[in-house]
Amino acid sequence: MLQQLDRTLADNLLRPRSVAIVGASDDRTKTTARPLQFLRAAGFEGAVYPVNPSRDTVLGERAWPSLDALPEVPDHVYVLTNAEPAIATVRECGRLGVPMVTILASGFGEEGHEGEERQARLQAAAREGGVRLVGPSSLGVTNPRTGMLLTANAAFAEEGLPEGDVFVASQSGSVIGALLSRGKTRGLGFAGLVSVGGEADLSIGELCEATLDDPGIGSYALFLESLQHSTDLASFAHAAHAAGKPVAVYKLGRSEEAAALSVSHTGALAGADAESDAFLAACGFARVDHLEALIEAPPLLARLGAVGNRSTARVGIITTTGGGAAVVVDQLATRGVSVVAPSSATLQAMTDAGCPVAPSLIVDLTLAGAKHELVRSAVSIMQDSGEFDLVLFVIGSSARSNPELAVRAIAECADGATPVAAFALPDALATLELLHHSGVPAFRTPEACADAVAAALGRRAPTVARTWxxxxxxxxxVLNEVDSGRLLQEQGVPVVPGVVIGLDEVAQVAGSLPVTFPVAVKALSANLPHKSDAGGVVLGVADADGVVAAVDAIVAAVREHAGEVELDGVLVQEMATPGVVDTLVGYRVSPSVGPVVVLAAGGVLTELYKDSTMRLAPVDEAEALAMIGEVRALGQLHGFRGGPRGDVEALAAAIVAVSRLAVDRPDVVEAEMNPLSVRTEGQGVVALDALVRVAAQGEQSSPSSSLSGTS
Incomplete structure (x- = not known):
């Protein structure tokens, strides 16, 4: 058998010249009989070799006893056997020079220690033989453009599957079928659909990146259950952006459950889904919450480009049904997208064109305006006005009964200066298909429409690092507060100065402390990260006698709440001047997405309010300012109800400084300032408490030292 070596990964994946189906069944009712049936029904022109050592024929075709009996080395082998025989088949493929194998079987990494051991043997067999794997637990790989339906998914039994330019990759095999059937109903086709399964070798990111050179693929739709192999996704994000091919993502996990809690509040705020959100945004992916939006959004993404900020984007709505438009306005508002009213000049231009409308948030042509020329004129005027980033047409009853009126006019505006999209209030699938094929992104429900629009407007160029x-x-x-503060000071964050006192010397030195009263007295121990919870903080101590009493109270409280903790001493700090607002600025290295920086309302109620925002680290000043604007409680920094304005620029600088731990201190696992007090405008910020956790690397500096800073 001879093998040509000029084939790419994408060629073998989506355009194989020959395929073999190991374990193909002669029973048409079985899952393992589907791939052969689908390939034949779809008209796949390559060679197909059913491999079944127990039969001479499979579904009326010659069956081959083994892969090495074939007349050629297949480009792609689909293995339908159980787990152990699948490993042996991969080993045989490596020996023969088969470049691509997809595995249906489960029973690998998802099944505990035994499954992990089995997966390690599978990976070793592939690596040793130079075989690339899709799966395990993959329902297959399809390319509807060539009839290459190498899949066991029953949904592909349907006839008349439309082709398109969207490539779908999913960590769930069943979702592939769901998207296929939903797309067919909507008249939306696909350039390829791949069930990546357990990603033992090819990850979803690496697989998608390998297909970017395919001219028939214009965009991507990903269904994610987890962010394993996120570095590959990050690499794909940059490559997809460079290729001008947008990516829509549906990611499971929109719950309040946090990732495994760590020692800081930041760990609780940085829940698994919050990390996913920050990661996907930094990838420049458009994350949607509706499954239907996953297949409806890509045409809009391709038309809009990367806008970057949904809150400042300008959406103009034109309609022939005021009630339907109001529904869409409402759905957009809940997603942070504001509708912009047309200017008086635009309204006058419509009047001059014979389609006068009353001043309003929306351009309501009313049912009487559902006429071809009026609709076309009104849409064109809005597109040419320069006042909108997107014009959204909400179509009334004519979408179903008289599409030649408004619908045809909208379709003719597909290439206007400003992108136009449409939502049909009635159930009008023929209208949606007509608009789609004309180049107008069209939506079946107001929820999916608003979801896709919000995701598209929020999409920006990727900023995620390829490695971290x-x-x-x-x-x-965990470092104690003194050493934590020193590390943050080195990053450029001001901290409150303080003096460390040993427990056995409090009475002797309390009267000669180099501080100005009143002071705060704090328990000092790396094993007591949340001092307030254990009674380890006494504020507003007025004199030396108060210091002695405070230390006695702290020692007793810590003994009661955390008896096993030994204190290094106490930290005495001058009481800082009250700021405008207290914040939390945190940093952690997520095991799934890398370094993140978190901003939240500060203090002991941080986790209760859950008013926070997150970015991948590091960030620049512009991104830090955007974060500040996203935390509702920090609105008072701008002089709420006549109050003083806070030093927003200093807070942004502190966020940037902490985020740069990702670059400057890669040994830091976690860091937090809570509270970080923001003073009045021009007076800076100061960390009142600090917590840092570092990877173990020898002895830490002595805790019995002073902490310099400004208060």
Whole structure:
């Protein structure tokens, strides 16, 4: 058998010249009989070799006893056997020089220790033989453009599957079928659909990146259950952006459950889905919450480009049904997208064109205006006005009964200066298909429409790093407040100065402390990250006698609440001047997406309010300012109800400084300032408490030292 070596990964994946189906069944009712049936029904022109050592024929075709009996080395082998035989088949493929194998079987990494051991043997067999794997637990790979339906998914039994330019990759095999059937109903076709399964070898990111050179693929739709292999996704994000091919994502996990809690509040705020959200946004992906929006959004993404800020985007709505438009306005508002009213000049231009409308948030042509020339004129005027980033037409009853009126006119505006999209209030699938094929993104429900529009307007160029530091969290050590503060000071964040006193010297030195009263007295221990919870903080201490009493109270409280904790001493700090607002600025290295920086309302109620925002680290000043604008409680920084304005620029600088731990201190696993007090405008910020956790690397500096800073 001879093999040509000029084939790419994408060629073997989507355009194989020959395929073999190992374990093909002669029973048409079985899952393992589907791939052969689908390939034949779709008219796949390549060679197909059913492999079944127990039969001479399969579904009326010659069956081959083994792969090495074939007359050629197939480009792609689909293995339908159980797990152990699948490993043996991959080993045989490596020996023969088969470049691509897809595995249906489960029973690998998802099944505990035994499955992990089995997956390790599978990976070793592939690696040794130079075989690339899709799966395990893959329902297959399809390319509707060539009839290459190498899949066991029953949904592909349908006839008349439309072709398109959207490539779908999913970590769930059943979702592939769901998207296919929903797309067919909507008249939306696909350039390829791949069930990536367990990603033992080819990850969803690497697989998609390999297909970017395919001219028949214009955009991507990803269904994600997790963010394993996120570095590959990050690499794909940059490559897809460079290729001008947008990516829509549906990611499971929109719950309030956090990731495994860590020692800081930041760990609780940085829940698994919040991290996913920050990561996907930094990838420049458009994350949607409706499954239907996943297949309806790509045409809009391709038309809009990367806008970057949904809150400042300008959406103009034109309609022949005021009630339907109001529904869409409402759905957009709940997603942070504001509708912009047309200017008086635009309204006058419509009047001059014979389609006068009353001043309003929406351009309501009313039912009487559902006429071809009027609709076309009104849409064109809005597109040419320069006042909108997107014109959205909400079509009334004519979408179903008289599409030659408004619908045809909208379709003729597909290439206007400003992108136009449409939502049909009645159930009008023929109208949606007509608009789609004319180049107008069209939506069946107001929820999916608003979801896709919000996701598209929020999409920006990727900023995620392709790789990131991965300090070893196991065995990481927590620094006490003095050492934590010193590390943050080195990053450029001001901290409150203080003096450390040993427990056995409090009475002797309390009267000669180099501080100005009143002071705060705090328990000092790396093993007591949340001092307030254990009674380890006493504020507003007025004199030396108060310091002695405060230390006695702290020692007793810590003994009661955390008896096993030994204190390094106490930290005495001058009481800082009250600021405009207290914030939390945190940093952690997520095991799934890398370094993140978190901003939240500060203090002991941080986790209760859950008013926070997150970005991948590091960030620049512009991104830090955007974060400040997203935390509702920080609105008072701008002089709420006549109050003083806070030093927003200093807070942004502190966020940037902490985020740069990703670059400057890759050994830091976690860091937090809570509270970070924001003073009045021009007076800066100051960290009143600090917590840092670093990867273990030798002895830490002595805790019995002073902490310099400004208060």
């Amino acid at each position: 530091p991965t300090p070893e969290a196991d065995g990481a050590v």
